[in-house]
Amino acid sequence: MSDVSLFIPCMVDALMPEIGESVFRLLRRLDKKPVYHEEQTCCGQPAISAGYNAPAIEAAKHFISIFENDEAIVSPSGSCVYTVKYDYPILLADDPVWLKRSESLSNRVYELSQYLVDVLGLSDVGSVFEGKVAFHESCKNLRGLGVSDQPKKLLQGVRGTEVVPLNGAEICCGFGGAFAVGYPEISEGMVKDKSTSFIESGADRLILSEPGCLLNVSGYLEKHHPEKRALHLASFLMESQEGGN
Amino acid sequence: MEIKTEQFVEIGKREMNDPYAQTFLKILPEVLGVMREVGMASYTDPKGASTYGASIRREAVARMPELLEQLESSLIANGTRVIWARDAEEANEAILKIARDNNIKYVTKGKSMVTEEMNTNEMLIKNGIDVYESDLGELIIQLLKRPPFHIVGPAINVPVEEIRDIFLEKGIMTEPTLDPTELGRAARIFLREKFQHLEMGITGVNMAVANTGTIINVENEGNIRFTKSSPRIQVSVMSLEKVVPNMKDALYILRLLCRNCTGQKLGSYITFDTGPKKEGEIDGPEELIVVIVDNGRSKQLLNPELREAFHCIRCGACLNRCPVYAKVGGYAYGWAYSGPIGQVLNPLLLGLDRTQDLYRASTDCGRCKEVCPSGVNHPRIFRYYRQQDVEGNKELRSVKRPWSERQSFKAWQWAVQSRKNWDRSIRMMRPLLNKGISSPGLRRWVKPLNSWMKSRNLQTMPAKTFHERWKDLEKEQSQ
Numbered sequence: 151m152s153d154v155s156l157f158i159p160c161m162v163d164a165l166m167p168e169i170g171e172s173v174f175r176l177l178r179r180l181d182k183k184p185v186y187h188e189e190q191t192c193c194g195q196p197a198i199s200a201g202y203n204a205p206a207i208e209a210a211k212h213f214i215s216i217f218e219n220d221e222a223i224v225s226p227s228g229s230c231v232y233t234v235k236y237d238y239p240i241l242l243a244d245d246p247v248w249l250k251r252s253e254s255l256s257n258r259v260y261e262l263s264q265y266l267v268d269v270l271g272l273s274d275v276g277s278v279f280e281g282k283v284a285f286h287e288s289c290k291n292l293r294g295l296g297v298s299d300q301p302k303k304l305l306q307g308v309r310g311t312e313v314v315p316l317n318g319a320e321i322c323c324g325f326g327g328a329f330a331v332g333y334p335e336i337s338e339g340m341v342k343d344k345s346t347s348f349i350e351s352g353a354d355r356l357i358l359s360e361p362g363c364l365l366n367v368s369g370y371l372e373k374h375h376p377e378k379r380a381l382h383l384a385s386f387l388m389e390s391q392e393g394g395n
Numbered sequence: 396m397e398i399k400t401e402q403f404v405e406i407g408k409r410e411m412n413d414p415y416a417q418t419f420l421k422i423l424p425e426v427l428g429v430m431r432e433v434g435m436a437s438y439t440d441p442k443g444a445s446t447y448g449a450s451i452r453r454e455a456v457a458r459m460p461e462l463l464e465q466l467e468s469s470l471i472a473n474g475t476r477v478i479w480a481r482d483a484e485e486a487n488e489a490i491l492k493i494a495r496d497n498n499i500k501y502v503t504k505g506k507s508m509v510t511e512e513m514n515t516n517e518m519l520i521k522n523g524i525d526v527y528e529s530d531l532g533e534l535i536i537q538l539l540k541r542p543p544f545h546i547v548g549p550a551i552n553v554p555v556e557e558i559r560d561i562f563l564e565k566g567i568m569t570e571p572t573l574d575p576t577e578l579g580r581a582a583r584i585f586l587r588e589k590f591q592h593l594e595m596g597i598t599g600v601n602m603a604v605a606n607t608g609t610i611i612n613v614e615n616e617g618n619i620r621f622t623k624s625s626p627r628i629q630v631s632v633m634s635l636e637k638v639v640p641n642m643k644d645a646l647y648i649l650r651l652l653c654r655n656c657t658g659q660k661l662g663s664y665i666t667f668d669t670g671p672k673k674e675g676e677i678d679g680p681e682e683l684i685v686v687i688v689d690n691g692r693s694k695q696l697l698n699p700e701l702r703e704a705f706h707c708i709r710c711g712a713c714l715n716r717c718p719v720y721a722k723v724g725g726y727a728y729g730w731a732y733s734g735p736i737g738q739v740l741n742p743l744l745l746g747l748d749r750t751q752d753l754y755r756a757s758t759d760c761g762r763c764k765e766v767c768p769s770g771v772n773h774p775r776i777f778r779y780y781r782q783q784d785v786e787g788n789k790e791l792r793s794v795k796r797p798w799s800e801r802q803s804f805k806a807w808q809w810a811v812q813s814r815k816n817w818d819r820s821i822r823m824m825r826p827l828l829n830k831g832i833s834s835p836g837l838r839r840w841v842k843p844l845n846s847w848m849k850s851r852n853l854q855t856m857p858a859k860t861f862h863e864r865w866k867d868l869e870k871e872q873s874q
Contacts, residue, residue, distance in 0.1 A: 326758025
């Protein structure tokens with residue numbers, strides 16, 4: 151058993167802790183020994199996105215201090231991973247010591263599916279689901295990290311599951327953090343499109359691997375199409391043995 | 396053109412409630428996007444082509460001052476007159492003076508973004524000089540008095556019935572028709588007569604080649620060619636960033652531009668003009684004048700964060716990929732430039748104070764950046780603008796963020812550095828949020844929550860965070 155460090159996004163911590171639990175149990179099922187640094191808070195993404203770099207720098211330093219000795223740091227959010235890998239070096243560009251620490255950490259941070267597929271070399275994690283699923287490509291996973299094949303490989307590895315194409319899978323769901331509440335009409339238009347293409351895909355489940363997108367899409371589905379379910383990749387992989395629909 | 400960048404939300408909402416606009420927006424960006432992909436597929440390595448294009452643009456922008464001087468010398472050597480204009484006003488005054496000195500009654504125009512930016516048409520008309528846009532789309536929006544809907548297809552959203560009506564009203568044709576060919580023919584006949592007696596034409600510039608002094612224009616209708624070759628006096632207006640080092644670079648960018656713009660390998664008409672009509676030549680203007688317009692660009696040229704904005708070649712590929720543009724359309728951006736490049740350029744040229752929504756109404760999804768053939772990282776620039784608002788930037792006319800937001804990030808900074816503080820904040824937030832979620836009456840006072848819940852549910856915050864559940868999980872682990 152080897153250690154893997156859990157990087158739990160603040161949104162998962164406070165709003166969707168069950169995703170964190172799924173990640174934990176999934177890694178346990180794969181014979182890993184997850185560790186969790188209890189000092190972790192938030193990677194700083196909301197501040198960076200809003201233009202508050204000074205507070206974000208503090209978040210970055212806090213994060214680096216906590217995680218820098220870990221061998222593998224795994225998160226169920228590609229956008230948080232993106233922040234650590236690509237935004238930290240920009241934030242800390244003027245501080246050579248911290249920049250170095252941030253760069254040395256960068257290669258050890260993985261989005262969950264990246265870790266399972268690229269590092270552990272898995273595609274079958276022992277899950278079973280009889281039914282069809284569609285996959286939404288979250289922006290920061292797809293265009294930020296280049297993570298797209300990995301989650302699909304994992305889905306194809308689920309026994310009984312057929313992965314069906316999702317029209318416009320690569321188009322943003324309309325979350326964007328402050329965007330969703332700042333421009334609710336535009337955001338609604340976008341999430342409506344996402345929900346429509348999910349329904350038209352004929353899939354039983356929409357799988358996503360980004361908590362923000364999930365909050366948005368599942369929030370919309372619950373209100374307008376309560377019979378339709380979207381869930382995080384980690385939750386889906388843990389919901390083995392469940393029947394379709 | 397009236398600047399309406401401050402009405403982004405209002406105009407956007409109006410467009411989202413317009414069924415015609417919405418039907419159209421569902422199709423247009425998709426189709427243009429596919430056309431582009433087909434065009435780009437004719438390269439052996441499409442990604443490599445964009446990368447090369449971006450490096451050409453990067454070099455041209457980095458060397459801009461030197462290249463512009465070289466361009467000036469080359470133009471003068473060819474017999475072209477060069478006018479430098481610090482801003483739109485100076486440029487417009489210069490154009491007006493040329494027209495007055497030559498007793499010009501009317502001009503025809505080629506489609507040009509920089510003259511949209513300068514509001515040249517309105518200025519000329521105010522001074523008694525008629526202006527006829529000669530690009531079909533531009534002519535239509537000029538008659539309808541509308542801003543461009545798309546930087547490439549300015550009237551691409553206008554229903555054919557509306558075109559029929561305005562053509563009848565303005566006397567461009569006398570018999571009603573909905574046949575696009577007939578409408579096109581009517582505009583053609585109308586404009587042909589204008590070209591025939593033309594004394595002065597005004598066009599934009601797609602590229603100006605520094606070492607040869609050649610002005611390049613790309614189009615599909617032939618109207619720019621007419622505007623450039625018919626009159627005695629030809630005025631080409633360019634913004635600083637149109638200069639490229641040499642013909643080899645120009646041709647590479649040209650191929651990239653056409654593919655990204657309309658999916659064509661090359662536009663139907665491409666004109667290269669090097670100087671006015673020379674002795675023994677049968678056509679071309681007797682006098683060629685190039686107006687080089689700064690209009691707020693040079694003061695940001697040395698800003699490494701914004702330099703990329705000048706890479707843009709105006710292909711419009713980013714518009715067609717933008718999910719926000721696909722909802723609100725081109726009018727919401729309120730000025731000459733729309734879509735992601737408008738969100739980059741309008742704030743730079745107009746100031747952050749007048750363009751707040753432009754660089755905030757983005758999910759930073761990155762499709763614009765992904766498709767850009769000239770290496771513009773739009774989302775990075777949006778973030779830069781937001782950061783300037785927080786930190787203050789007089790030159791860009793930044794706007795201080797609301798007190799409540801500044802306070803909450805102060806509190807956030809305090810909380811984020813210690814789990815103890817973080818947990819305290821969560822314990823404070825939880826009952827408030829949960830009360831708001833379950834009570835619509837209360838929620839009305841919390842704008843973000845209210846906005847969210849108008850179209851989406853929100854689960855109440857669980858009683859225990861992951862952090863609080865960890866102890867149990869650890870027990871599970873040791874079993």
